[in-house]
Amino acid sequence: MELLFEVSEQVFITLWHVLPWLAGLGVAFALLSRLSPCNKGRPWWHKRGLYTDLFYWIFASLFMRYMRIWVTVLFTMWIFHIVDGQRIADFYLHGHGPVAAVPLWLQAVLYLVIADFLLYWSHRIFHRGFLWKYHAIHHASRDVEWISAARFHPVNLALGTVAVDVTALLAGVSPDIFLFVGPFNIITSCMVHANLDWTFGPFARIFVSPVFHRWHHAMEVRDVNFASTFSLWDWMFGTYHMPEGVLPQGYGIDDTAMPEGLMPQLVYPLLQKA
Ligand SMILES: [Zn+2]
Ligand SMILES: [Zn+2]
Numbered sequence: 403m404e405l406l407f408e409v410s411e412q413v414f415i416t417l418w419h420v421l422p423w424l425a426g427l428g429v430a431f432a433l434l435s436r437l438s439p440c441n442k443g444r445p446w447w448h449k450r451g452l453y454t455d456l457f458y459w460i461f462a463s464l465f466m467r468y469m470r471i472w473v474t475v476l477f478t479m480w481i482f483h484i485v486d487g488q489r490i491a492d493f494y495l496h497g498h499g500p501v502a503a504v505p506l507w508l509q510a511v512l513y514l515v516i517a518d519f520l521l522y523w524s525h526r527i528f529h530r531g532f533l534w535k536y537h538a539i540h541h542a543s544r545d546v547e548w549i550s551a552a553r554f555h556p557v558n559l560a561l562g563t564v565a566v567d568v569t570a571l572l573a574g575v576s577p578d579i580f581l582f583v584g585p586f587n588i589i590t591s592c593m594v595h596a597n598l599d600w601t602f603g604p605f606a607r608i609f610v611s612p613v614f615h616r617w618h619h620a621m622e623v624r625d626v627n628f629a630s631t632f633s634l635w636d637w638m639f640g641t642y643h644m645p646e647g648v649l650p651q652g653y654g655i656d657d658t659a660m661p662e663g664l665m666p667q668l669v670y671p672l673l674q675k676a
Contacts, residue, residue, distance in 0.1 A: 412464060413460060413464065416460050416463050416464050416467075417460060419463070420459050420460060420463055423588060424456075424459065424549070427548055427549075427588075427589075427592050428446070428447075428548075428549075431446060431547075431548040431592065431593075431596045431597075431598075432445060432446065432447075434596065434598055435596060435597045435598060438598055438599050438600065439597050439598065439599060440597050440598055440599040440612060440613060440616055440649050440650070441597055441649070441650075441651065443545075444545070446545075446547040446548065446549055446597065449543075449545035449547045449549070449550075450543075450544050450545050451542075451543055451544070451545070451550075451662055452549065453663075454553070454662055454663055454664055454667065455543070455547075455549045455550050455552065455553060456549070457663075457664040458552040458553045458554070458664060459549075459552045461664060462552045462554055462559060463552075465556050465559060466559055466563065466564055469556075469559070469560055469564045470564055470567055470568060470571075473564065473568045474494070474568050474571050474572070475487075475490055477568065477572055478490050478493065478494075478572075481572065494571060494577060495577075496576045496577075496578060497509070497574050497575055497576030497577070497578075498574045499573075499574035500574065501573055501574030501575055502574050502575075502576055506576060506578060506579060509575055509576060509579050510579040510582050510583055513570055513575055513579055513583060514583065514586070514631060515632070516570075517566045517567075517570065518629065518630055518631045518632050518635070519632075519635060520566050520569075521562055521563070521566060521629075521630050522628050522629050522630070522635040522636075522639075524561060524562045524565070524566075525537075525562070525628040525629075525630070526625075526628050526641075528558060528561075528562070529625055529628070533557075533558075533561075535670075535671040535674050536555040536557040536558050536671045537555070537558050538655050538657060538660065538671070539553060539554065539555045539558070539660075539667050539670070539671070540553050540554055540555075540558065541619060541653075541654065541655045542654060542655055542657075542660045542667070543619070543653060543654065544652075544653055544654040545653070546595055546597070546616055546619045546653045547595060547596065547597055548592040548593065548595050548596040548597075549592075549595075550595050551591040551592045551594075551595045555667070555668065555671060556668070557671070590610070590630075590631055591630065593612060594610050594611065594612055594614070594615035594630075595612070595615060595616075596612050597612075598612040598613075599612070599613060599649060600612045600613060601613045601614070601644065602614075606633065606644055607633055607634060607637045607642065608632060608633060608634050609631065609632060609633060610627075610629050610630060610631055610632065610633045611633070613644070613649060613650070614627050614633050614644060615627060616649075616650045616653070617643050617644065617650050619650070619653045619654075620650035620651070620652065620653060621652040621653060621654055622650070622651075622652065623643055623650075625641065626641050626642070626643035627641065627642065627643055627644075628641055
């Protein structure tokens with residue numbers, strides 16, 4: 403009973419934080435997608451799998467918060483031999499070691515570049531072998547919209563964003579950078595999934611645009627455009643795909659057995675053979 407109360411409380415707190423974001427982003431992308439859509443058709447609130455997307459926002463936010471804290475605490479006990487809760491909190495308050503001495507803005511910039519490089523490779527690995535079945539959930543959206551940005555299996559989150567963030571904290575990066583990096587990541591990941599025809603013109607080979615990431619979700623091509631923020635990585639490592647004057651049309655995966663809904667999707671990869 404107490405556990406149920408605790409979980410409900412955490413879900414409520416998460417909703418309290420997430421809902422204003424969803425409301426703001428929902429209005430912004432409704433207007434922008436109306437002005438310059440990539441694909442004509444339904445508005446985002448009529449997309450297929452809308453409720454699945456919504457539940458992922460709550461689930462992924464909760465999961466990542468706890469996972470980040472617990473993995474960081476475990477590694478702190480192991481590497482730095484600090485076991486007291488308050489001492490661990492103080493140790494990370496504004497970062498530690500030589501990295502914390504670097505100006506905050508530079509820490510934020512370095513984090514964005516290095517984390518994006520690591521996430522590029524993590525993403526590439528998730529497109530292969532047994533890991534694909536966990537990542538396929540992100541690709542299962544048939545209507546790619548800003549709200550699809552949170553659709554990730556916990557295995558994908560743990561070996562992607564969470565692993566990178568924990569590594570940064572262990573290296574000494576100040577958690578203060580997340581006051582800027584957090585909102586930046588939410589806005590950019592929603593923007594690249596939004597139904598927009600933006601290509602970023604001359605900057606297409608540097609920054610990930612909505613069209614660039616929609617090609618990553620397109621049915622007609624596979625294993626291109628893996629970067630999250632800097633398309634530079636794809637350009638450097640030969641996975642860049644931005645055909646001139648063409649826009650991606652159909653999205654999704656071949657697997658017709660992929661279920662809809664949060665819980666069935668979380669279980670689905672576990673039931674499949676490697
Ligand atoms: Zn992918
Ligand atoms: Zn995506």
